[in-house]
Amino acid sequence: MELLNQLFVNPFVDMVAAPDFLLQVLWEGLVSGVLYALIALGFVLIFRSSRIFNFAQGIMVVFAALTLVGLYAMGIPAWISVVLTLGVMFMLAVTIERVVLRPLVGQPDIILFMATIGITLFLIGFGELIFGGENKQMITSELGIPTGAFELNPFGGFLLLEQKDITAVIGAVSLVIGLLLFLNKTRMGRAVRALGDDHQAALSVGISLRTIWVLVWFIAGVIALVTGVVWGARAGVSFALEVIAYKALPVLMLGGLESITGAIIGGLAIGILEKLFEIYWGQPIMGGNTETWFAFVLALIVLLFRPQGLFGEKIIERV
């Protein structure tokens, strides 16, 4: 009875009792949800265009952020460092396509997946070798991101909105809009989508597989840089950031591996729900730190009812 009370009554009583705190929790969840959605978006783009489950997406986030901070530390102005980092990400995309993907074309999915894990390890070693393994400060204010905070007083309570979080949300939203415009309105973007629909048909109308792969990996790199800047501003830049890459995986399951809408909605849902669960159920009853697994278990439960995720393509199997 006591347990039932704790499970089904107390959390909601707490929520109603302190609505301002609830809002704060929701806001925190929303911000991390936006970031999960961003990483998941990088996954989805690569998966759609090449059927590669790119495990390296998370580490690309760290790598981009480290490069940016490292370049700035060398005395290069902040915005030029951003441009140079974009150049590095482009080089990375070209190298990966040339060295790893091209020889492995047509191999089973699991082999390509393992190759991306190999890339992950390589980037971890490479990044630590060059930039060192210690935690670094993201160059937030140097990039012109405001660092103050707004204080609101809803319901006579207290709500703190950090300006960098607001910037993060705005930045992410504009990135997603830009990406959707690119995919739907430009020639190259349509080519990416065509490749996602049917490889052979796309090749036969003259779409270059290689160019598109480089392009897609580069876009994933840009997304990684944005995510890295935003997340780095919150938590500092180090390889511990890798953990958030794992968070993007349940987002993908929830939303479906092929769906951009799924990645966004899944990311937001997981960000908010895991925060709520952690604050109102995890910490009082289970000793906290439930964020490590909650998203996976939630996605697992959803998948039991919809094996292709909420927005994924229906899996049709033929013998």
Next chain:
Amino acid sequence: MLFRTAGQFKTSYLKDQTLFPVRQDAILLGIILAFAWVIFPLTASEFTFQTLLIPVLVYSLAALGLNILTGYAGQLSLGTGAFMGVGAYACYKMITIFPEMNLLVAVLVSGLFSAFIGVLFGLPSLRIKGFYLAIATLAAQFFLVWLFEKWAWLYNYNASGAIQVPHVEMLGTPVAGPQAASMTQYYFVLVVVTLMTILAINLTRGTQGRIWKATRDMDIAAELIGINLLKSKLTAFAVSSYIVGVSGALFVFLWRGAAEPNLFDIPISFRILFIAIIGGLGSIMGNYMGAILIVALPVVLKTLPETFGIPISSATVEHLNVMVVGALIVFFLIIEPHGLARLWTLIREKFIIWPFPH
């Protein structure tokens, strides 16, 4: 010449299906076993036991478990580390609750706990396939490691939150704990690994193995020819988790001596997946080859600059190591996506016809 099969006649189907249809294979295995059972233990130093021999055996056993699930039954799993953890914690609890228990029995029984948990997390595999399933097994990975951390009963309410292997004796000689000699531990592990390998070889050669392979190749087709997918997939999860659990118990009791929850975190799952894939999915022998590569590589990388007298700091070596392992994984996948075991098969074919070109 060395592998000439001429003159080895098979007069019945039974003979054709024996474990070693070619005599040279049996001889080769005999040589390897002689090395493993006699020559290595006689010549190895304490360092070799602890950094090479025991880890290779433990990791190859874990990879063998994963290979049954992924290589034979086709269910990709990323939660191996957590299942090793289940085996280790189960063994720890049993040994601390019943101190008189025989360690060999404890190790073999602890696999059962892992098998049970494995079946539980294997249930979604009936609905979820491919990458979705791989991510679903990550749920097991993260949830179980969290549980190892939060459920204080599991580590006997130690202040450190880690499990410490107690002193265990078998037949008057210490086999686990700080006083155990490396050679005893090596032989203990070797016995278990040999047992498990024989079990695995015969399982995968027999009816069950064929059922698994059919499930792997196309599960709908398998279902249509009358294979019960529920049974096939869940037995794969059970057998695989059992072996992985046993290897986890060995990992902590006979090698590490102590374990924190985060030891079973995702890096070890990936390491075992590498071993299985680099060795070759769907091959028993590949696990050993992969384990030798993955375990020996860091040791070689560490000693190589020292022998050439190049001064490199240990942190740099660590980073280089990660980098080289990553690059090697990609390299091996490119030259032979089917792993080292396939490479050996190709070499063996060459040996059979050598010195003739065809």
